[in-house]
Structure formats: structure tokens, C-alpha cells
Amino acid sequence: MAKIRKEDALRYHFEGKPGKIEVIPTKATKTQRDLALAYSPGVAEPCKEIHADIENVYKYTAKGNLVAVISDGTAVLGLGNLGPEASKPVMEGKGILFKIFAGIDVFDLEVKTDNVEHFISVVKALEPTFGGINLEDIKAPECFEIEQRLKKELKIPIMHDDQHGTAIITGAALLNALELVEKRAQDVVVVVSGAGASAISCIKIFMDLGVQKKNIVVCDSKGVIRSDRGNLDASKAFFATDRDLHKLDDAIKGADIFLGLSTSNVMTAEMLASMNDNPIVFALANPDPEIAYDLAIATRQDLIFATGRSDYPNQVNNVLGFPFIFRGALDVRATEINEQMKLAAVHALAKLAKENVPDVVKLAYNQQNMAFGRDYIIPKPLDPRLLTTVAPAVAQAAIETGVARYPITDWQAYETALVERMGRDQSIIRRLNTIAKQAPQRVVFAEADNAKVLTAAQIAHDEGIAIPILLGDKKKILALIEENHLDLKDALIIDPRSDEFAEKHEQYAEQFFEKRQRRGYNRHEALKIMRERNYFGAMMLEMGEADVFISGLTRKYADTIRPALEIVGTYKDGRKVAGMYLMLTQRGPIFFSDTTMIPSPTSEDLVGIASMSAATVKQFGVEPRIAFLSYSNFGSSDDTEPRLVRRAVEIMKEKYPEIIADGEIQANIAFNPNIIKENYPFSDLAKGEPNVLIFPNLSAGNIAYKLIQELGGAEAIGPILLGMKKSVHILQLGSSVREIVNMITIAVVDAQLKAQANKGK
Numbered sequence: 159m160a161k162i163r164k165e166d167a168l169r170y171h172f173e174g175k176p177g178k179i180e181v182i183p184t185k186a187t188k189t190q191r192d193l194a195l196a197y198s199p200g201v202a203e204p205c206k207e208i209h210a211d212i213e214n215v216y217k218y219t220a221k222g223n224l225v226a227v228i229s230d231g232t233a234v235l236g237l238g239n240l241g242p243e244a245s246k247p248v249m250e251g252k253g254i255l256f257k258i259f260a261g262i263d264v265f266d267l268e269v270k271t272d273n274v275e276h277f278i279s280v281v282k283a284l285e286p287t288f289g290g291i292n293l294e295d296i297k298a299p300e301c302f303e304i305e306q307r308l309k310k311e312l313k314i315p316i317m318h319d320d321q322h323g324t325a326i327i328t329g330a331a332l333l334n335a336l337e338l339v340e341k342r343a344q345d346v347v348v349v350v351s352g353a354g355a356s357a358i359s360c361i362k363i364f365m366d367l368g369v370q371k372k373n374i375v376v377c378d379s380k381g382v383i384r385s386d387r388g389n390l391d392a393s394k395a396f397f398a399t400d401r402d403l404h405k406l407d408d409a410i411k412g413a414d415i416f417l418g419l420s421t422s423n424v425m426t427a428e429m430l431a432s433m434n435d436n437p438i439v440f441a442l443a444n445p446d447p448e449i450a451y452d453l454a455i456a457t458r459q460d461l462i463f464a465t466g467r468s469d470y471p472n473q474v475n476n477v478l479g480f481p482f483i484f485r486g487a488l489d490v491r492a493t494e495i496n497e498q499m500k501l502a503a504v505h506a507l508a509k510l511a512k513e514n515v516p517d518v519v520k521l522a523y524n525q526q527n528m529a530f531g532r533d534y535i536i537p538k539p540l541d542p543r544l545l546t547t548v549a550p551a552v553a554q555a556a557i558e559t560g561v562a563r564y565p566i567t568d569w570q571a572y573e574t575a576l577v578e579r580m581g582r583d584q585s586i587i588r589r590l591n592t593i594a595k596q597a598p599q600r601v602v603f604a605e606a607d608n609a610k611v612l613t614a615a616q617i618a619h620d621e622g623i624a625i626p627i628l629l630g631d632k633k634k635i636l637a638l639i640e641e642n643h644l645d646l647k648d649a650l651i652i653d654p655r656s657d658e659f660a661e662k663h664e665q666y667a668e669q670f671f672e673k674r675q676r677r678g679y680n681r682h683e684a685l686k687i688m689r690e691r692n693y694f695g696a697m698m699l700e701m702g703e704a705d706v707f708i709s710g711l712t713r714k715y716a717d718t719i720r721p722a723l724e725i726v727g728t729y730k731d732g733r734k735v736a737g738m739y740l741m742l743t744q745r746g747p748i749f750f751s752d753t754t755m756i757p758s759p760t761s762e763d764l765v766g767i768a769s770m771s772a773a774t775v776k777q778f779g780v781e782p783r784i785a786f787l788s789y790s791n792f793g794s795s796d797d798t799e800p801r802l803v804r805r806a807v808e809i810m811k812e813k814y815p816e817i818i819a820d821g822e823i824q825a826n827i828a829f830n831p832n833i834i835k836e837n838y839p840f841s842d843l844a845k846g847e848p849n850v851l852i853f854p855n856l857s858a859g860n861i862a863y864k865l866i867q868e869l870g871g872a873e874a875i876g877p878i879l880l881g882m883k884k885s886v887h888i889l890q891l892g893s894s895v896r897e898i899v900n901m902i903t904i905a906v907v908d909a910q911l912k913a914q915a916n917k918g919k
Contacts, residue, residue, distance in 0.1 A: 225290045233297040242268035260481035293318040298355040315487040321359035323476035329363040330507035334535040339436035343368030352419035353378040375409040418448035425449040427457045471533035486552030490562035502555035518779040522589040524596030594623035594906040602695040604709035606630040614898035654694035666697040696725040705909040710888035722886040729883045736767045737877035753859040764806035770880035785828040785848035786821025875900045885909035
């Protein structure tokens with residue numbers, strides 16, 4: 159799992175605006191009339207409509223898409239009772255997950271009270287504001303009473319995710335694991351380590367799925383929970399046993415299933431070996447499971463194993479459940495989240511794991527043969543089908559059980575609305591990061607004597623996506639590492655100017671001279687230039703001693719790209735190199751090409767830029783839709799530039815008919831489907847917005863991405879160099895640490911793809 163350094167975590171939360179969330183308006187507010195409609199006097203009209211019919215609150219306010227994430231801070235993560243203020247970062251983070259996975263808005267509320275009645279009264283008083291309540295990080299046994307009371311006394315969906323989130327995911331995993339080992343729920347013996355809120359809820363879900371109470375043994379820190387033990391609270395007493403079992407190692411002998419929600423390393427290899435044939439082990443303690451993955455797999459070949467970690471198969475992650483459960487409940491205005499709705503989520507998740515896995519998910523996890531089996535019993539968190547699978551199942555269960563106040567009748571339209579609500583795919587960087595982690599690459603940083611570059615290299619190393627190679631003055635680099643509290647002292651540090659690397663200088667110079675001897679270089683110049691970091695680093699890449707070369711933070715673009723072109727070169731003779739920016743916008747990811755390389759492209763150049771862009775975008779898991787931009791629309795001008803672009807489109811359609819591409823078209827028209835459908839229904843872009851923009855010249859592309867970045871608030875990642883033989887990428891002058899890390903991620907994925915392509919040759 160990625161290592162998170164204290165300094166990085168604190169900086170993430172305090173830099174810029176403190177915290178992680180803000181409130182933004184959803185209606186126009188720029189004019190006096192806008193404000194008069196938003197507040198006085200216009201706001202009086204919806205107030206009167208709601209007073210006349212309280213259900214109109216869903217029509218005229220954000221209530222129907224607003225969830226409160228509420229905590230008293232008594233059980234913050236695994237840290238214990240830290241208090242409500244200390245729980246706020248967690249609640250803000252939970253709100254972000256609701257938003258990015260299901261489009262649900264959240265207000266986080268931290269309540270300062272240690273009295274159950276007071277807490278309940280506070281939450282009850284908030285019912286008019288919210289469409290649902292997510293209880294979070296409240297200790298047991300108080301959390302049981304709080305949730306039960308609120309569910310009875312409120313008419314909006316309530317769920318304590320710490321209890322039910324894990325239970326729903328493990329329930330789905332249980333169903334599929336039992337199917338794979340050909341055992342029946344009513345026959346299996348289950349041993350549970352842990353008796354907190356999550357464990358109790360998991361046990362109840364297991365029982366709902368057919369596991370017999372008599373076959374369940376629960377252990378806490380004192381051993382097996384027996385009926386003769388004193389001072390048991392009601393939740394533990396319900397599962398107490400009279401059997402002659404006292405310790406975990408006694409209980410687990412002959413068991414079929416182990417469920418761990420306790421602490422690391424409580425399960426030994428001997429315990430695992432004593433379980434029944436085809437054991438199922440859900441070791442969910444975080445960050446380290448009850449038994450180490452490698453040890454478990456080495457101990458039992460017939461094992462099905464799940465953890466809470468993303469770096470092992472079968473990750474039990476609550477994000478598979480709560481965003482989509484609330485989405486379905488909100489969309490039918492459910493009065494509660496009942497047991498049938500939770501079970502509907504269980505079965506939906508279990509069923510989804512058996513369906514064919516889309517390429518975008520395989521790409522994200524770098525697993526070409528991902529299919530239902532022992533290492534894939536539950537869906538992956540980045541599976542885009544979760545929204546359109548779990549939410550409808552929960553909504554339908556709400557309707558069938560009579561708790562829906564706004565039943566859905568057209569399910570196809572509902573699924574379409576879910577996709578449209580989320581907009582185009584915003585998860586591309588998360589997906590690329592996951593891909594990068596599958597095969598970390600050796601990354602040469604030519605400007606390692608820069609604090610931002612070193613910090614980015616540290617993050618990439620901690621994330622498990624890069625093995626840093628640092629070029630520059632060794633003393634300065636080590637001083638910066640010390641000064642910034644980094645952990646890179648063991649990284650390979652090379653100063654190309656040092657005579658220590660004289661042998662490398664000779665070797666690299668000989669190779670460089672062979673490449674460039676008829677291009678203006680003699681042997682002496684070749685040897686001299688190898689002391690320059692950009693040339694030395696590019697030669698490391700060319701010689702196979704590194705996989706990625708990154709530079710450009712402090713130098714002019716032309717000075718940085720020249721060594722790479724002279725040494726590495728393009729993947730295809732005669733093909734020009736182009737630069738593409740990934741712009742993360744509110745409309746989704748949009749790729750801009752060419753923004754850095756070809757000043758005045760020909761029609762053929764534009765086709766080359768477009769085809770390379772399309773190939774890269776597709777490798778990133780996005781289906782390309784290309785717009786060739788101009789100041790003309792489909793022949794409305796016969797000037798030189800529109801004709802050039804028009805000719806490029808003709809060639810593109812002839813050479814690459816499988817790629818959706820059209821133009822010439824104005825930028826605003828390209829993103830207005832209504833105008834296209836009405837005026838240009840023949841266009842390939844009439845069925846959806848483009849995500850790749852091809853500009854008529856370098857000036858247009860460069861100006862466009864910089865304007866969007868600075869004035870439009872888009873995040874720019876790049877430039878991504880297209881057409882290089884190996885993974886070479888040039889940073890923007892003055893890039894931030896975040897931008898450098900994103901560029902490293904893309905460069906690593908690029909290197910992986912190039913390596914795969916070379917293997918296939």
C-alpha cells in the first residue's frame with residue numbers, strides 16, 4: 159500500500175484553502191436579477207410552494223441530493239475517541255467519496271456530546287435539511303442504539319456505514335466464495351475475530367444469507383465470547399456460546415470461514431492449517447490483516463482470501479457500497495434503508511463480479527484475464543458499472559418494500575440519468591495511478607537538485623509507481639533530502655559532471671557518436687556533451703538502464719526536448735513528435751493536441767497528431783472522439799486554414815474510419831450537441847461531445863490550453879509527448895509537485911505500454 163508521509167498529509171489539508179471541501183452555487187448569480195431570484199424577493203415563491211406541499215422541498219431545494227455525514231468522534235478510524243473536531247477531516251473525506259462515486263452532495267457535521275439522547279435529538283432536528291444521514295465513527299455499543307432510534311423516529315434514509323458498509327461487501331464476497339467452494343451457507347462453521355460494530359453487522363448479514371447462528375463463534379480480545387462470561391453487552395450476549403471453546407485457536411479448528419475485524423497477526427499459519435478444506439478467510443484488519451497475505455497463500459493452496467487492502471486480490475472496500483446505496487435510496491425518496499435494500503446491494507455486487515469485466519477495469523488493474531474466480535469474488539472499486547448496478551437494485555428493493563415515495567417506472571431512463579448525472583469519466587488519474595502501480599518503472603529525474611522534483615520523486619516512490627534515479631550535484635541533492643525530511647538516500651544518485659562516471663561518459667559518448675556522426679558531432683563533442691544531464695539521462699533511457707526520462711522544470715522546452723530527439727528519436731521514421739495535454743475539466747477529461755511541437759502543421763501532420771492522440775487516449779481507457787477545430791464549420795469558410803483542416807478530416811476518415819472524428823468545426827459548436835443535431839446532423843459528433851481536440855496550429859493549441867488552465871480552472875497534465883520511441887516527457891516550466899507526480903504517473907504508464915508493444919514485436 160502507498161506510504162503516506164506525515165508532512166504530505168498535513169500539507170494536503172492546509173495548503174490553499176484549509177480542508178477539502180467548499181460550497182459552490184448551482185444557479186447563475188452574476189446579475190442583480192440573479193440575486194433577486196436566488197434570495198429576496200424571488201425566493202418567497204418556492205417557500206410558499208413548499209409550505210403548501212412539503213414534498214415540493216425536493217423540487218425546489220437540494221435536499222434530495224444532500225446527505226449529512228455525522229459523527230461524535232468517539233471511534234475515529236482505528237485511532238479511538240479523538241473527539242468531534244479531530245473527526246472532521248475524516249467526515250470531509252467521506253463527503254468527497256460520496257461526490258466522486260455517486261454525485262451526492264454532503265455536509266459534514268461533528269456533534270460535541272457524549273450523551274446518546276442529546277446526539278439523537280440533534281440529528282432528529284436536522285431532518286428538514288437532508289435527504290439522508292450517514293452516521294460515521296461512533297463507538298459501540300452506542301452506535302447500535304443511535305441508529306435504531308433514528309431509523310424509527312425519522313422518515314429519511316439512515317445508515318451507520320461502519321456497521322453495514324463492510325457487512326454488505328463481505329456478504330457479497332461470502333455468496334461468491336461459497337459458490338466457488340461448493341458449500342452451502344446453512345452448513346458452514348464461521349469463526350469471527352472481533353466484536354465491534356462492523357463485526358456484529360457482518361454476522362447478521364451472514365445469518366440473513368443462511369448461516370446458522372449455532373455455527374457461529376465470536377472472539378474478542380479476551381477470547382471466545384461465552385455465555386458464562388460476566389458483563390456482556392446485549393450485542394455480544396446475543397452471540398455468546400456454551401460450547402467448550404475458550405481461545406481463537408480452539409474455535410478455528412475445522413471451521414469453514416474466518417472473518418477478521420480485529421487486529422493484525424492474531425491468526426497463525428497453524429490456525430489456518432487447522433481449518434476445513436477450501437477455507438474462506440476474510441482478514442479485514444487495516445492496514446495489516448489478521449494473517450499476512452503471503453503467509454496465508456503459502457500455507458493453504460485451496461484458500462479463498464480477502465483483505466481490506468488494495469494491493470491484494472479481493473479488496474473489501476466500503477466504497478463499493480455506501481455511495482450507491484444512498485444514491486438508490488435518495489432517487490426514490492426512501493423513508494429508510496431497510497434490510498431488504500442492504501441485501502439487494504449484496505446480491506447486486508455478487509452478481510456483478512460474475513459478469514464479463516470491461517476492458518477499462520482490466521486496464522486500470524493491469525490484469526488481462528480478470529474473471530470470476532478465487533482471486534476475483536467482488537468487483538473492483540474503480541468499476542464504473544457499480545453506479546448503474548447497485549443503485550437501481552437498492553431503489554427497486556425500496557419500491558418493492560413500500561418505503562419509496564417516488565417510485566421509478568422507466569429503469570432504462572434511470573440508468574441513463576445516472577450516467578449523465580456523473581458526467582464523463584472523471585476517474586482517469588485514479589485509474590492511471592492504479593495501472594502505474596502494477597509495474598513500477600525506473601524514472602530518471604534530470605533536475606533532482608530541485609526540491610519540487612525530489613518531493614515528487616518521493617511521492618512517486620511511496621505510491622509504488624517509480625524507482626527514482628536522481629541526476630545532479632550529489633551533495634546538493636542529499637542536503638535537499640535532509641532539509642525536506644525525505645527518504646531518498648538509498649536512491650541511485652548520479653552527477654554526470656563527476657569523473658566518477660568517466661567510464662559511463664566514454665560508453666555513452668561512443669553510442670551517441672555512432673548516432674550523430676553525420677549530424678554535426680565529432681568524438682570530442684560527443685564525450686563533452688555526456689556531462690550534460692539531459693543528454694546523460696536520455697542516454698540512460700536509450701541504453702536500457704532506465705525506463706522513463708523526465709526533465710524540463712527549470713529549462714526551456716527546446717533545450718530539454720533536443721537531447722531526447724537526438725538520442726531516443728521517434729518510434730517511426732518520418733513521423734513527427736507532438737505534444738498533448740490532458741485537461742481535467744468540469745466536463746470531464748479533454749485532450750488537447752498539438753500544444754508544444756509543430757508550429758504550422760500540414761493536413762498530413764494533423765492526421766498524424768490525431769491518430770497518435772487517439773491511440774494514447776484509448777490506452778488510457780477512454781474511447782476517443784476527435785474534433786478538428788477551426789474558425790469555420792463544415793465548409794462555411796474557404797480560406798486557407800479551414801481548407802487545410804477540412805483536408806485533414808478527409809484523410810483521417812479514409813485512413814482511420816474506425817475512429818470517431820469530424821470537422822472542421824468551431825470549438826463552441828463542438829460542445830453544443832443541440833446546435834450540431836439541428837444544423838449538422840450528418841456529423842459524427844452529433845451523438846456526443848468530443849474528448850480530443852486537434853488544433854489547426856501550435857499557436858491555437860498552446861493558447862487554448864493555457865487559457866483554460868488559468869481562467870477556466872482546469873488542471874493541466876502534460877505535455878504528454880506522442881511519437882517518441884521510449885517514454886520521454888517534458889514538464890511545464892515551473893510545474894507544481896502535484897503536476898510533476900501526475901506527469902510521472904502518465905510517463906510510467908507510457909513506459910509500460912511501450913514495453914508491452916515491444917514484447918509483441
